[in-house]
Amino acid sequence: MSNQILQAEANIECDKCKVKLTLGSVKLDYLGSSFPVELYKCSQCGLVYVPEALATGKMKQVEEALEDK
Ligand SMILES: [Zn+2]
Numbered sequence: 001m002s003n004q005i006l007q008a009e010a011n012i013e014c015d016k017c018k019v020k021l022t023l024g025s026v027k028l029d030y031l032g033s034s035f036p037v038e039l040y041k042c043s044q045c046g047l048v049y050v051p052e053a054l055a056t057g058k059m060k061q062v063e064e065a066l067e068d069k
Pocket residue numbers: 014015016017018042043044045046047
């Protein structure tokens with residue numbers, strides 16, 4: 001599921017820098033926990049693109065990371 005989200009959004013650009021976001025490990029704070037996830041981010045300003053599914057807590061990757069704790 002999460003792979004589909006990432007593939008669909010593989011061509012996002014940073015609004016500020018106009019460069020393509022690249023996939024990388026990002027530390028995410030979610031529900032009081034902090035853990036690394038693979039997200040698209042801007043290599044210039046560090047902006048992280050948070051997919052809507054993740055923002056609304058429906059990303060499978062997040063649920064799995066929380067369950068691992
Ligand atoms: Zn940027």
